[in-house]
Each structure stands twice: as structure tokens, then as C-alpha cells.
Amino acid sequence: MNREKVVFSFFMILALTLNFGFFTGEVDNPSHHNVYELFAVIVVNLIATVLKFGDRSQMGAMLLATSLVALVQLFSASIVWAYVVNIQGHPMTAGTMSTIISLSGGAMIANFISVILLIIETSMMRH
């Protein structure tokens, strides 16, 4: 068993599961989506991205790209949240919430592709 692989896979799958947790629920209902969960998704995604640094293989490049896509989506979601609630000072509305959720949905697809690539890579190994 490779410890590096375990840590690596752990963070990637955790990123997907947390993302899914945040995403599920009614799109426009703020009470279905927890801000702490979004925070956790961003942190775990950041770590997963950093773990992919420095891998010179083709697969490594693909994994890094998907992670960066997820990060861009999640950052956009959190910026929308901070802009509306903290900068403009409005309360969270259904419209804002659905924007945030659709952005995080995009991130989830990117994370999903990451995990698929990880599974492909693992299954390609002979031992």
C-alpha cells in the first residue's frame, strides 16, 4: 500500500463527497445549503489541487486541470456569496442561492471527472 496514494485519493474523494453534500437539496432554498460545507469543500479542494503539483505525467496534468476547474467554480460561488451578503448587505435570496448552487454543481462535475480519472489510473496499474 502506498501512503501517498491513500492521502491523495482521500482528499480527492472527500472533495467530491463534500461537494455533493453541499449541492444536494432544493436549488433555491438557502436552508438546504450550509455555508460551513462550502468552506470545507473549498479547503479540501485546495489541498487536493496542491497534492497534484509536480506530477509530470499526462494523467497528472489532467488531474491538475480538473482540480483547477473545480477551484475556479467554487471561488466564483464563494465570491457571489460574499458579494451579496457581506458587501451589498442583502439577506440571502433564492436567486442568489441558485446561482451559488449551480456554480458548485459545475465544480462537482469537475471533481467527479477527477475521481473517474483516478479510478482509471488505478485500474491501469497491473499489481
Added chain:
Amino acid sequence: MSLVTSLIMRQMRIPIIILIMGYAISILGMVVSPGIDDQGNPWHMSFFDAFYFVSFTATTIGFGEIPYTLTNAQRTWALITIYLTVVAWFYSLGKIISLVQDPLFREALKERLFTQQLERIPDTFILICGFGETGHALAKALTERNIHTVVIDESSRIIQTLPLEDFPLLIPGFKGDARDPEHLIRAGLQNKKCAAIIAVTASDETNLKIAVTSKLLHPEICVVCRSELEEFESNMFSFGTDFVVNPFETFANIFAMAMHSPALHLLYDWLTGVPDTDLSNPVYVKDGHWIICGFGRFGSELYRQLLKSNVQVTIIDPSEAKREIFLNRPENKNNDFIIGTGFDAHTLTIAGVTKAVGLVSGTDNDSNNLSIIMTARELNPELFIVARHNKKSNEKLFAATRANLIMQPSEIIARKIRTLLVSPLMISFLNKARNQDASWANVTISRIMGAMGESVPNIWTLHVNEKEARALCQVLRLGRVLRVGNLLQNPRQKEHQIAAVPLMLKRNQKFLLMPTNDIAIKSGDQILFCGTPGAHRSMTWSQNDIHSLNYIMTYEDAPDSFIWRKFHQFIKRNERRHRPRQKRHLMK
């Protein structure tokens, strides 16, 4: 991803993760800790506030307790935040600094710089292995002619000082062992732009290894080797090394040339010299008794040449064994071999220095050579002296002895290789010239001097092909006759000649020495010229610019644009129409 980026990324993984974790824990704690707003209501920081607070705390900026005064619970967490994030930052910065100082990283950085420099070379380059005196002289000569060079050398000091030296082009340097094929490949041996490799390290064995490696890994390139020992030389030729340069043999040939035909020697010296330096004076080697001090590789090569011209030679060498071999050879029966060193007056007098015409100081020790020259000069001031000069640092001393011919191995090799690479036709020219008589050489010399004045000429080859002489080919396709003399006309001033002399014309593997001005040029010809840099520029101009070429052929400025051309035709037609009849008849 390049090695350098991937190294940085790999090394920075842990520090960045620690930073992310530190920030995440701090932000989460600040959000969770209970606070009170300015009206005394319970309040929690939002993620936005927390991120702001942690960011200015972690970077030690410290704006204070924003937006409301913190409660004790929040202050407790703020304490944890401070220590956690500040330590995380210090750790990360420390890691970056240690990475920059890591020798492996520095090596990777240097190699990347080298690769980038190699990529930036626009056309072809020449790889020089070994950057000693010869390599240095070659790099200088090649870069001065706009030929890119790349250097590989074992010494990191040499590679480090390379960018500090004043070469006209940037020379990328690679620190590595040229004997190692892997290093040669990384230095650019298999690069498509690599046109030639020059092995001029001090060791024949290394040069041999470089030649073998190059011929196996990149067979198309030209391989030039320095060799001082005969067995290596024949070995190098055995697998197709293009040129092997032996400094002793090369110098012996030059010496023979000087002995048989001073004019030819002068011609050789001018045409292979460094352009724009002063022209050298002729050297006259006298017939008569010669003394050779030191019978090593140098002495024996010169002896072989002296033997051919049937002069009496006395050899001075400390080796008994060499004497035995020497005296047992029948061809040496007329000549003497004295055991001794040659730098004492006694031995020199026995050898007959007072009646001799020439002396060769050919030991491999510069101090001995200098001492021999000084002693001999005192005994016979009229002597013709040939000095072997081993170390470049003694250059001034040898110049001060005013020896008639000085042999400096690195200089000889650099000159030969430079000629080989810069103007391959020059070698054929010099070989042909060797068969000509003295009066031919004299005429050639006076022609070059007439065109050039006092400085060493530039050498260039005109290839009559589409790539290098577009306008010439265009004119030839139209069926017009272009003569050698046309090329020598100045495209800027009517009836002026440019300062150039055509030396040789190569057509279908046939060579014509000193082509005359009335010879018509054909497509595919190669013409070797010598002349001033300005003449070279003018010629390059007219061979590629159809208007200049038209001008030097007809002395008429032809119009270029459509409207102007029509206008010109119109004027010409009118001129013809209005011209009186007889005059037109006369004009024909």
C-alpha cells in the same frame, strides 16, 4: 511541465498544504467563536470577516479588532490564529529559501537556462568540446563571423565565466564531461541545429571518444578533431571523422611552404588570418645548416620537411634511445645527433651554431625554448629561428624574442579549423595554390594588396542558388549574361569597383583559380572571394536585390512600382519618337 517548475511544485506541496490548513482552522475557529456586536447582541463573524481578520493577522499587518471589539472567546482563538499562521508562513518561507539554495535545484535552473539559450539560436550552431586556449580562440573567431557556438567543458569555473567574456554572440555553456554521451546529448549533439562538433580537449583519448559518439549518434554532422599522436589520428579517420587536425604536422607543412615559396606562405598567412588585423610580412627561410633542439613530435615533423629539401641538419636531444634509432636509419647518414639539452652555449657551439642558418627550439618546455633562443642569438645574431610556444601565457615573451616563425599549437589548430568551417572552398584553393609557381603567388599577392591595402581580408563564398542569391538567379533565368566582373562593380557608385578579389570558381566539381572578369556565371557556381567587410556587404546586397543588380549590369535605375514603370516606358517611347533619325541610327 519543465523540470524546474515540477521541482518547485513538488517541494512546495507540504508548505502550501500547511498554510491552507492553518488558514482553514483559523477561519473556521473565528467563525464559530461567539462574539457581541456594538449593541450587545450575540454575533458571529461571517466567513468573509473571518478571512479578512485571519489574512491581516497571519501576515503580521494587524489592523486590530474589526468590525467589533472581540470577546474573550474570540481573543483566545485569535491567539491560536496568530501562532498557527505566523509559524506556517515562516515554515513556508524557510522552505522556499532552502529550495533556492539546493544544489540540485540550481543545477536544474542552469540546465533550463542553457536549453532556453539553445532554443533561441536561430539557425545552426557548432558544438565545441573543451574550452581551453584552442576552444577559446575558435569560439571567438566563429562568433565574430556570426556563427553560433555552444561550449561543453568539465570545469564549472570556465562555464561560469563564459557569459562574462566579450564575445559578439552569446555562447551557451554546458558543464559536463564530453566523454559521457549523455552529457553530449544534453549539450545539443542530437539537436537538429547542430551542424558540426569540434573536439579540442587536451587529451587525444577524449577527442577520440567524442568523435566516436558523434559519428554514432548524429552521423550527418561534421566532426573535427584535434590530435597530437599518430595512432589516434588514424583511429579517428577509420570511422569517418571528417577532419583531424594535428598541430605539429600542420605547422611542419606551413614551414615547408615558407621554405619552398615565401610568396605562397604569405598568401596562406593572409587568407587564413584573423580579418582586419595587419597584414604580415614575408618570411624568407634560408638554405644551409639547420639545428633542431628537441626531437619530439615537433622536432621530428620539421626534420622530415628539412630532409626533403636536402639541407644539413644537426639534432640536439637528451635522449640516448632516440639517438640510436636516428643513427640506424639510412636516410639520416648525412646528419648529426648530439646528446644534450641545447640551452648551453657549449652544446650549441659543438652543433655548429655559428655557421648555421636556422635553429628550431622545439622542446615541450617554454623556459627551455626561450633559453635556447637567447643563447643561440648571442652566438649567432643572424640565425633564422623557429620557436615552439606551448603555453599561451608566455605569448609576450615569445613575441619579444622576435623569432622568425612561432608555432603555438592552439593558434595553429584554431586557424586550421576556422578555415575548414568558415570557408571550406579555401582549403581547395590553398591545395591548388600549392601547385602553382612563385610568380603566380606574387601576382595574386599584389592583386590582394591592391584591393585590400594593409589589413587581412575577409573571406566569403558566393553560392549562386535561389536561397543565397535570389536576384542573381532571377537574372540568369531571364537568359542575361552575368560576368564575374559585374559582381565587382559597386552598386552605389557607377564605374567604381568594390574592394574584392575573386580567388576561385567551383563549377561541377571543377576548380578554376583566379577567375577573370569576363567569365560568365552559371547557376550552381560557387565563387570564393576575399575583400573588405564593406565589399562583402555590397556584394550580398547586389546578389539579393534585383534593382542593385540591374544597376551594376546596366547602370540605369529601373523603376519599381506599376505606375512609375508605365510612366518610365512612356517617357522612353517619347524619347525614341522625338529623337532625330540619324542620331538614333548612330546610337545603334
